[in-house]
Amino acid sequence: MIPALTIENLRKVYGGGFEALKGISLEVQQGDFFALLGPNGAGKSTTIGIICSLVTKSAGKVSVFDVDIDRDFAAAKKYIGIVPQEFNFNQFEKTMDIVVNQAGYYGLAPGLARQRAEKYLKALGLWDKRDTPSRMLSGGMKRRLMIARALVHEPRLLILDEPTAGVDIEMRRTMWDFLKKINAEGTTIILTTHYLEEAEALCRHIAIINHGLIVEHTSIKSLLRRLxxxxxxxxxxxxxxxxxxxxxxxxxxxxxxxxxxxxxxxxxxxxxxxxxxxxxxxxxxxxxxxxxxxxxxxxxxxxxx
Amino acid sequence: MSPREQYVAFMTIVRKEIKRYLRIWTQTLLPSAITMSLYFVIFGSLIGSRIGEMGGFTYMQFVVPGLIMMAIVTNSYSNVVSSFFGSKFNNSVEELLVSPTPNYIILLGYIVGGISRGLMVAVVVTIVSLFFTHLHIHSYFVVVVVVLLTSTLFALAGFINAVFANSFDDITIIPTFVLTPLIYLGGVFYSMDLLPAFWAGVSKLNPLVYVVNAFRYGVLGVSDVSLTFAFGMITLFTIVAFTYSLHLLNSGKRLRQ
Known part of the structure; x- marks a missing residue:
């Protein structure tokens, strides 16, 4: 089975000369629930940024379901759904419009886009807020909106950059249950988080990144056995x-x-x-x-x- | 993406853009209608009646094409610069950047959004002008082509401004200090015949001169510059602006890290 994500010798040097990634290699298997951990500034967000095209790499190779992003980034992007760390939607747009528009950017016809938006807004408990401008939503609702938006084109690989930051405990548990459910249904999930209990509760494999290098890449079970x-x-x-x-x-x-x-x-x-x-x-x-x-x-x- | 998917993505951007400026119509559509009405009343009706004829037409008839073109230029520019910079500012541009939508579709979507606002305001201003004067269109073909090319050119200029802008101040500097003076000096209110030879020559460096005169030709059938040359210049500027805008998107300059 082809891996969901393959990263080979990925390097990123920013304009000022700062080397954020020093040649990392990583493989995430299909269906996995994978944690990418590391302290602030370790290179997690840079890695995610490169995978979803918000950051340009300096060297190395990234393939998503065997599609090299250098050869056909558009095809690779169709496989990916991204939930970023910061809210990145227009605060004046309505909840429903944000999700429907995102579906449109992936080429989903308006009828299907509305159907999918309804499906995921309902699944994430936001259907009642569909006509609410997004700025009126609570922090937890905004996070769920970004998840609904990322899922609307039904990606095979969902990447979440600290999805439960600032979310209350009850809502965090609800989100965990939702993520476990879609993972069980076949979506590969990569998660970065500062809550290590979250990684332990959800993920099967883990990579720890520090100073732009992978310092560990194994299963959670084998890592814990080493305690x-x-x-x-x-x-x-x-x-x-x-x-x-x-x-x-x-x-x-x-x-x-x-x-x-x-x-x-x-x-x-x-x-x-x-x-x-x-x-x-x-x-x-x-x-x-x-x-x-x-x-x-x-x-x-x-x-x- | 298949052509069908690209069309869906394109229409999504266009619909979003139109929805945006209609939602805030008091900031986007109304000001032009009010400003142009004032121009018609003050320059066309009050002062114009004392100026007499210009270029063989009443002063009101002479200024109407320039004022319509002024509305098209400012609105197509403003729409794209504020919308694209806004999406950069709140990071919602990432919604497009992470999607498989090709860059030229993103650019076309924003351009058509800008054109549609320029056209909508042009229709409003034309209707207002009919309260003050009678308009006879000399060449519908020239009018349509000039309107489309000009709104495309200034939508592209707005896009380039938005890419380089770092703050909301940066998106008002060009319209205030470059665009408005060029429009006023572009022959909206006067014929080039009135200028001394030197200043008439200098004016020919102003791209707005070609835009205003080509449109005036379409409406009144008179122009201070050659129509072919005017079309050539507008087309050339549009091609250069489109190529550069697409290069900015492809390179990710100021959009991707």
């Missing part, structure tokens, strides 16, 4: 004694009902439960102290610095 140590927070049912000790583990009492336990790679958390049970301590719930991916991300980015 050497995890810290779990345990909520206890009863008061815990002052000094709780479990052989082979570092245990810290946070408060009367909370313990923190460090589990090294190769250790089993069952041992912790067995020991606590022996001490008469019962656990009601458990969670990671920090986002696991976040720890790995910091290690990789700091390691490359």
């Amino acid at each position: 050497h140590r995890e810290v779990f927070i345990l909520d206890c049912v009863e008061d815990t004694p002052e000094n709780v000790a479990i052989e082979g583990f570092t245990v810290r009492r946070v408060d009367s009902h909370t313990l923190e336990v460090e589990v090294e790679k190769g250790q089993y958390i069952n041992q912790v439960f067995d020991e606590l049970d022996r001490h008469g301590i019962h656990i009601s719930s458990m969670r990671n102290r920090a986002n696991r991916l976040e720890e790995m991300f910091v290690n990789l980015v700091e390691g490359a610095a």
Whole structure:
């Protein structure tokens, strides 16, 4: 199966001489849910900009579903739907008009364009706002409008640049569900985000970019397997004694009902439960102290610095 | 994109442009109608009655073609410069840039948007002028060709201005300091015969002279310059402006990073 996106030795040097991309290579398979992570200024938006033609590359090759953008950019563009980081629609235009016009730019006849606009505005909960000028929409609605606009020509590859920035938790979850649904239906998704829990919850593969170089390109599972140590927070049912000790583990009492336990790679958390049970301590719930991916991300980015 | 898809994209841009200036008609269509009415009243009716004949016609009949052309020039220019710069300013131009719409379709869409506004205002101004004078069209063919070529040329000029503009100030500098003086010195209100030989020669460097005189020929059948030369100059300017505009879009200058 041909990859959805292939990037080979992509370089970008801006006018002032700043080298934003130093020859990155990347492959995203069809149907994947792919995260492109990196600190601010790492080169994520430049990469996305080149894929969708808003930035001109200095060197390298980009192919979308095997269509080289240097040979037939128009054909490649038909495969791509882009949701940028910043709002980039005319604030005076109505919600429906923005989506219908975008369909027109992809050559969809007016009847079909209106049909598709209705489909995606309804799917994203914006149908009631179809005649509202876009400037009157809330921040979350504007983000959803950009998703509807990006999907109106039904692209095979959807690229989202920080789609949930500034969106409340409930709306974020709704957007996650929607993105999971369209991914399950076959749309390949590439996502950049600062919320690493988002990448962990949604994505199967990941690339971490830093200082214009790819420092990691693997599956989320194999990345997380490389964690050497995890810290779990345990909520206890009863008061815990002052000094709780479990052989082979570092245990810290946070408060009367909370313990923190460090589990090294190769250790089993069952041992912790067995020991606590022996001490008469019962656990009601458990969670990671920090986002696991976040720890790995910091290690990789700091390691490359 | 197939030709059918390109046509859909083109019509989408044109419809969007027309919708835009109709939505804000008090800023786009009304001012020209009011300004031109004032010109007709003050220059044509009040002052014109004391000037007498010019070029063999009443002063009112003489200035009407120039004033209609002035409306076409300013409106086709303003429409494209404000619309395209606005879309650059709010980044909505990216909607077009990420799409497969070819650059020449983008350019044609904006040009036709500008032409349509120029034509709409021209019709309004012509209707207003009929309250002040009787108009007899000498050559419909010349009128149509000059109107289309001129509105195309100034829509393209507006596009070039929009590409280079960095602020809203930049899109008013050219119309205020270049376009308006050239229009006033382009023979709208006077015949070149009135100028001393030197200034008449200098005036021939002004492209608006050809535009105004070619249109005046179409309406009244008189012109201060050769019609063939006027057509040649307008066509040449239009081809150069179109080629340069397309080059700007293809190179992505000031549009892509």
